[in-house]
Amino acid sequence: MEYVTIIIKVFIFFSIVNVWFLRFNKPTSWRGGQAANMKGEFEVYGLSETTMYTVGGLKLLAATLLIVSIWVAQITLPAAGLMAMLMTGAIAMHIKVKDPLRRSFPAFSFLVLSIILILSNVL
Numbered sequence: 324m325e326y327v328t329i330i331i332k333v334f335i336f337f338s339i340v341n342v343w344f345l346r347f348n349k350p351t352s353w354r355g356g357q358a359a360n361m362k363g364e365f366e367v368y369g370l371s372e373t374t375m376y377t378v379g380g381l382k383l384l385a386a387t388l389l390i391v392s393i394w395v396a397q398i399t400l401p402a403a404g405l406m407a408m409l410m411t412g413a414i415a416m417h418i419k420v421k422d423p424l425r426r427s428f429p430a431f432s433f434l435v436l437s438i439i440l441i442l443s444n445v446l
Contacts, residue, residue, distance in 0.1 A: 328399075328443050331436045332389040335406065338433070339386035343379045353429050356420050368416040382409055389440070396444075403440035410434035 343361070350359040356367030365375040388402035413430035 324443060328440055329393055331440055332393055332399075335433060335436060336386040336390045338429075339382050342429075343383055353426055355417055355422055355426065367420055369419075370416075378409065378412075381405065385409065399440055399444045403437045403444070407434055407437035407441065410437060 346361075348360045354360075354367075355364045358364035358367050361379070362372060362375060365372070365378075370378075385402050385406040388398050389406065392399040392402055410430045410433045414427045414434065417427040417430065
């Protein structure tokens with residue numbers, strides 16, 4: 324199970340970095356509403372630019388802590404918990420703007436992976 328959790332942590336980290344750095348100003352099929360970039364997506368949700376950077380910073384922090392938790396296991400639970408809360412919020416935003424269910428797939432996937440990390444840490 325240890326290798327599975329490491330793979331999950333690395334996957335989440337690189338995925339979050341990809342979204343918030345490499346695809347930040349690019350359209351994807353997962354963006355909320357008809358947004359062409361991250362700023363537009365947060366506008367669709369009715370959220371401010373400050374909120375966008377706060378959420379992005381928190382996601383990057385959680386993802387980085389997940390990588391660090393490979394060596395410092397005690398931070399797995401808070402890092403995965405934060406990521407789970409953020410992904411729950413992302414799903415709620417997709418629901419709020421009545422996006423097709425498939426647009427919530429990345430957030431739902433990261434939520435499930437975060438829950439797996441939480442459960443593997445407490446069981």
